[in-house]
Amino acid sequence: MLKVSRRAAASAAAVLALGAGSLTWAATSASAATAKPAAPAYVPRPCNTSQLAAWVNADSADGTAGTTYYHLDLTNTGGRACWLYGWPGVSAVNWAGRQLGVPAVRRGPAHPGIVNVAPGGTAHALLGYVDVQLSPSCRPATATFLRVYPPASRNARHAFFPLPVCTTRTWDLTIGPIQYGA
Amino acid sequence: MFQVTSIKRIRHAAVAGASALALGAGAAVWATSAAQAAPPPAIAPLCATSALSVWVDADQSSGAAGTIAYPLEFTNHGPRACTLRGYPGVSATTLGGRQLGDAASRQPVFPATPVVIPAGGTAHADLYWHDAEVFTSGCRPTAASLIKVYPPNSKTAQVGFFSLQACTVKHHGYLSVSVIRGGPRLDP
Numbered sequence: 001m002l003k004v005s006r007r008a009a010a011s012a013a014a015v016l017a018l019g020a021g022s023l024t025w026a027a028t029s030a031s032a033a034t035a036k037p038a039a040p041a042y043v044p045r046p047c048n049t050s051q052l053a054a055w056v057n058a059d060s061a062d063g064t065a066g067t068t069y070y071h072l073d074l075t076n077t078g079g080r081a082c083w084l085y086g087w088p089g090v091s092a093v094n095w096a097g098r099q100l101g102v103p104a105v106r107r108g109p110a111h112p113g114i115v116n117v118a119p120g121g122t123a124h125a126l127l128g129y130v131d132v133q134l135s136p137s138c139r140p141a142t143a144t145f146l147r148v149y150p151p152a153s154r155n156a157r158h159a160f161f162p163l164p165v166c167t168t169r170t171w172d173l174t175i176g177p178i179q180y181g182a
Numbered sequence: 183m184f185q186v187t188s189i190k191r192i193r194h195a196a197v198a199g200a201s202a203l204a205l206g207a208g209a210a211v212w213a214t215s216a217a218q219a220a221p222p223p224a225i226a227p228l229c230a231t232s233a234l235s236v237w238v239d240a241d242q243s244s245g246a247a248g249t250i251a252y253p254l255e256f257t258n259h260g261p262r263a264c265t266l267r268g269y270p271g272v273s274a275t276t277l278g279g280r281q282l283g284d285a286a287s288r289q290p291v292f293p294a295t296p297v298v299i300p301a302g303g304t305a306h307a308d309l310y311w312h313d314a315e316v317f318t319s320g321c322r323p324t325a326a327s328l329i330k331v332y333p334p335n336s337k338t339a340q341v342g343f344f345s346l347q348a349c350t351v352k353h354h355g356y357l358s359v360s361v362i363r364g365g366p367r368l369d370p
Contacts (some may be wrong), residue, residue, distance in 0.1 A: 053366065055237040058328060058343045073235075075257070075304055077242070077366045088347040095345075120303045120366055122257055142325070144239060146347045158240045158342035162277065162327040172188070182235060182302065 051078030054148040054157035089149035104173035112177030128174035139164030232259030237342040248314030255307040271332035283349035286357035321349030
């Protein structure tokens with residue numbers, strides 16, 4: 001609601017700024033918006049970071065020999081379907097947003113697929129986490145968030161991640177490409 | 183205002199659906215036009231806790247005088263749509279599962295209505311974190327690690343990561359929660 005009113009305010013301001021010459025255009029776009037209700041023809045477009053939420057599924061843990069795998073999920077909180085392709089950029093940060101250690105190392109296939117995400121739907125990438133308690137020489141500190149850059153995005157999202165991570169150059173996180181499903 | 187209007191609309195649709203069933207085929211045309219005005223409430227079984235993942239969206243927060251609201255999300259990773267209705271049971275814990283302070287109280291800001299979560303979809307409750315209580319009441323705060331959530335009418339819980347500060351002594355209500363609502367976005 002807040003966003004809608006902001007957008008409405010912004011377009012109203014634009015109309016005022018442009019003056020009478022743009023009234024026709026403003027009216028056209030307004031009627032076009034009215035004519036296209038909730039179910040428009042499906043036009044896939046890349047996910048905008050502002051329509052995504054990032055989270056680590058705490059219940060998805062699947063461990064083997066010192067490494068735990070979690071689903072790092074991206075949920076489409078917007079009203080339009082969108083697609084994601086490739087690897088998210090992932091690093092652990094503290095409460096103040098300062099990066100701890102090095103970013104997650106990419107793993108998985110050379111050519112991942114494009115993943116469509118329905119409105120309200122979720123896609124995931126496989127996050128590998130090395131239990132740093134096993135390597136105390138990397139000076140572990142407890143992280144607060146994972147900072148997650150969706151593929152091809154310069155804006156980040158934050159997922160709660162209260163686990164110890166390395167603060168040295170030693171890597172302890174791996175990340176796979178985006179896949180279908182939560 | 184907005185909430186009240188939409189709730190009324192949903193109730194209206196439910197009544198319309200019930201009368202259509204009672205009246206039979208003769209009412210079909212009328213029922214169809216009513217359905218176009220507002221989608222009819224779907225019927226789906228209660229969500230099994232094992233089909234749900236719970237999580238808090240750290241980026242979607244809304245702050246006001248001493249309280250910050252976050253959406254507490256319920257993602258249905260099962261193969262079928264399912265229904266949740268009412269308040270979840272919520273508490274913050276350590277990584278080892280020890281409860282920190284009081285469990286969340288119920289915030290009666292919305293009436294409880296059945297919420298259908300499609301397969302792969304997400305619903306939410308509004309989770310209120312009372313930072314003023316955490317930081318100014320002498321409740322000895324520490325960083326939580328998990329949020330433990332019993333879905334409505336469930337005796338089993340799911341956990342999500344949750345890094346906020348939590349009270350460690352009892353009788354300091356620092357969390358409260360609304361009923362479950364449709365969609366993944368925090369209520370305006």
